[in-house]
Amino acid sequence: MATIVAPLQHSPVEDAEVIRKACEGWGTNEKALISVLAHRYPHQRLEIRKAYQDRYHEDLIRCLESELRGDFERALYRWILDPADRDAVLANVALKNGKVDYRVIIEVSCTRTPEEFLAVKRAYMARYKHSLEEDVACHTTGDLRKLLVALVGVYRYDGDEINAKLAASEAEILHHAIKENEFNHEEIVRIVSTRSKTQLLATINRYKDTHDISITKTLAGNRENVLVDSLRAAIRCLTDKGKYFEKVLRNALNKSGTDEDDLTRVIVTRAEKDLRQIKDLYYKRNSVPVEQAVAKETHGHYEEFLLALLGN
Amino acid sequence: MATIVAPLQHSPVEDAEVIRKACEGWGTNEKALISVLAHRYPHQRLEIRKAYQDRYHEDLIRCLESELRGDFERALYRWILDPADRDAVLANVALKNGKVDYRVIIEVSCTRTPEEFLAVKRAYMARYKHSLEEDVACHTTGDLRKLLVALVGVYRYDGDEINAKLAASEAEILHHAIKENEFNHEEIVRIVSTRSKTQLLATINRYKDTHDISITKTLAGNRENVLVDSLRAAIRCLTDKGKYFEKVLRNALNKSGTDEDDLTRVIVTRAEKDLRQIKDLYYKRNSVPVEQAVAKETHGHYEEFLLALLGN
Structure with a gap:
């Protein structure tokens, strides 16, 4: 579920006017920008861009680019895009x-x-x-x-069918290649890149059942190898993206210095999708609400904006 | 340009009735089937299938499958599909x-x-x-x-932009790999499989200008190698599909025994696209109209059907 809080009805023209006013004159009223833009669904933001263009004959994105600086700008710019x-x-x-x-x-x-x-x-x-x-x-x-x-x-098949025999045989192909440290084995690439997500999940479940360890744990031992790290990330993204995003958030927030790129990316791209589940997973894993961690590690308008997207 | 001759207006219900009648009783009236189905555009054939289903509660394709045998059946079955x-x-x-x-x-x-x-x-x-x-x-x-x-x-880019510098550098990459007989060089696969058709054409033109021989001719020397033959076919399909199809037709018709699979495939898949150009190329290359060659190498309803699709 999404986290953003947006009204069902809004006036694109009025929104465009609020934004114009926030950008006019000396300085920018970032709070006003956040109060509008952080609370609109993608199609609503598109309508605002259109209304802004019609009324002021200027691309909203270009206008904002000239007004904003740093992490807040980058986050807002990412957010406005379709x-x-x-x-x-x-x-x-x-x-x-x-x-x-x-x-x-x-x-x-x-x-x-x-x-x-x-x-x-x-x-x-x-x-x-x-x-x-x-x-x-x-x-x-x-x-x-x-x-x-x-x-x-790949244009991956999106159906729910599972071929259990195939899952068993491909789990063994994966196991064998990994055991021999043949991480570049073309069968690994084939299985991970072409199978449907449902089928791949069945395969890695089978792997775990047979070998008493998950394939991602097996691969974790070689994480400094870029290929192994990539394979592991791909399998995690394909079979349990909630857990994957929680981990990216956790790493971004726990890093000394905070990784703003990762933090922004996850919050901006998931806010209208499944950020609620990711928040729940974060709380379960870290015993701290992600809003609290974000508030601790960020500040100013960047902090306000992320918290708005997180549903505050 | 397409070769099929079809009316702008048709009655899907009447067409379905003609087909039903042609299939009823002992034997099939193949001429009637050809007279309707060979002269309808894809969307019209779809309407006929729908009308047939509505009226007779039976899938037209299944009905035809039980009526027809051999090359004619296969060709008609391919043709009816979207x-x-x-x-x-x-x-x-x-x-x-x-x-x-x-x-x-x-x-x-x-x-x-x-x-x-x-x-x-x-x-x-x-x-x-x-x-x-x-x-x-x-x-x-x-x-x-x-x-x-x-x-x-690949989901190939379809635009018309050409980067001449890139064409020159990639022509050299191709030339070097081919000179060293490294046909499986990953750069060859990258260039052929990912570049836009327009860009690839610029690259092979550049290759020809610099080396006084076309890349497909260079590759022709190793045609018994499956990979080289595939690379050559891919480049020809991507950069000059008319010439490619003419050659498939020529080979299919010149083979002792005729290759009906290839013959049917080219005529059925191109009849509503560019078979007119392919026919022109065929005549230029062989000094014989393709209809004449088809009439010589095929017979019966299969011949009649192919000739109808060829615009006779």
């Missing part, structure tokens, strides 16, 4: 920032539904005039490339 | 018939537009409860698998 477009931007930034942030590529390709991810690929092409597959292949090499290109390439 | 669904069936048959017919997988993944191919992938999942990627990965191995999975996986 979810598919936002994921396209996240993936592009992950590829272009010198060092490829493979975790973001895995997160975007494996936690979205096949239809959502398809929309991301369309948005990526519309924005960058390249396919996402093309850019991932271009900015990575070796085994990591093989895995990432396969993960972004 | 184009995306038909491609899904073609791909599935190519994968499941013991030996994988990689040429069909390449043809379907590389000659359709990105949107058309996406529809094929959706149709495949709806029909077989697996993704096409999954089944291709499952039924192939080694280098061929790498190439085919990449080709079916």
Whole structure:
């Protein structure tokens, strides 16, 4: 369930006016921006952008870019975008920032539904005039490339059918390859990148039943290996994304210095999806409400904005 | 341009009645079937199927299956299907018939537009409860698998932008890998499987300008190698599909014994697309109208049906 609190009815024109006023003159009224934008669903934000464009002949996003600085700006900018477009931007930034942030590529390709991810690929092409597959292949090499290109390439089957015999045989294929430290074995990439999420879950459950240890725990022993770390992240994203996001939040908040990129990304992308469940998982695991941890580690308008998205 | 001749207006109910009558009693009136079905556009055939179902509470395809035998049946059955669904069936048959017919997988993944191919992938999942990627990965191995999975996986960018610098550098990457006989070089797979058709065409043009020989001719020297043959087919499908289809037709008709699978596939899948251009290319290359070659190599209702689709 989502965490954002938004009215069923709103006036896009009035919202646009509030935003215009908040940006006018010297300084910006960030509180006013948050009071409107943090409390609108994606389609409502789209309507506001349209109303703003019609009324002031200026793109709302460009206007905000010139007004805001730092973590708050980045968070608000991500938030305003349509979810598919936002994921396209996240993936592009992950590829272009010198060092490829493979975790973001895995997160975007494996936690979205096949239809959502398809929309991301369309948005990526519309924005960058390249396919996402093309850019991932271009900015990575070796085994990591093989895995990432396969993960972004697949249009995964979304049905609920489970083939138990297949789960058993593929659990053994995985076990054997991992036991031999053949993490780049093409069968691992095939199974993780092409099977439906339901089928893959059946396979890793079977793995656990047979070998008394989960496949992600087995892989955790080799976490400094980028390929193993990626495989592990992909399996976690595909089979238990709630737990995966809780962990990203926990790591981001516990880091000395806080990882604002990860923190913003999880809250912004999940606020209108399943942030409520992620919050529950966080509380269960850390015995502290995530709002409290966020309030402790962030400050100012950035803090206010994240807390608004968290449902405060 | 398409070759089929169909009326703008038709009555789906009357068409269904003609078909019913043609199938009733002892024997089948194949001529009547051809006179209706060979002269209807995809959406019209869909309306006929619906009208037939409503009126006779029976699926038209099942009814025809019980009436028809051999090449004519297979051709008519392929023809009746919606184009995306038909491609899904073609791909599935190519994968499941013991030996994988990689040429069909390449043809379907590389000659359709990105949107058309996406529809094929959706149709495949709806029909077989697996993704096409999954089944291709499952039924192939080694280098061929790498190439085919990449080709079916990609959602290719469809824009017209050309990056000339990139074309030059990637032409050199291709040239170097081919010169060293490294046909399984991951850069070849990356370039062929991820670049837009327009960009790839610029790259192979550049290759030809620099090296005075086309890349497909260079590859032709190693045609008995399945991977090289596949790469060559993919490049031809992606950059000049008309010429590719002409060649498939020519080979199918010139073979001793005629390759009915290839012949049917090209005529049925292109009749409502670009069969007119393919016919022109065929005439230019062979100095014989393709209708004449088809009439010589086939007979009976199968011949009549193919000729009808060819626009006779």
